[in-house]
Amino acid sequence: MGCMIMFKYNTKVSPANPNSKTLRSSIPKEIAKLLKVKAGDSIEWNVDVIDNNTFQITVTKKE
Template identity: 50%
Template sequence: MFKHKTKVAAANNTSISKRTSIPAPIAQMLHLEVGDSIEWIASMDDNKLTITVEKSE
């Protein structure tokens, strides 16, 4: 298990989207490079949110 804290920022001045950084150890685990795409998979179970991040091919 890996736990890391990051700050959330506005994506831009006109959007409701948010932005954060991917911690380097997680980027290394996923073998991410600049320009790669990732997929966010979110599920709720018993009021617990689980998010899985996968590198998109």
């Protein structure tokens, strides 16, 4: 049976650019290291909606 480890990080969200509604946030370096991602890599976001205020988000590196 595997061991589950929980990490908790806080980041700020900012506009991607002044003319867009897209938002941007940084990946904490510890998470980037776990995902083995570097600049230019793609990541995939999978979002499961649990209820109106709860989501489970899974982030994986796209190969």
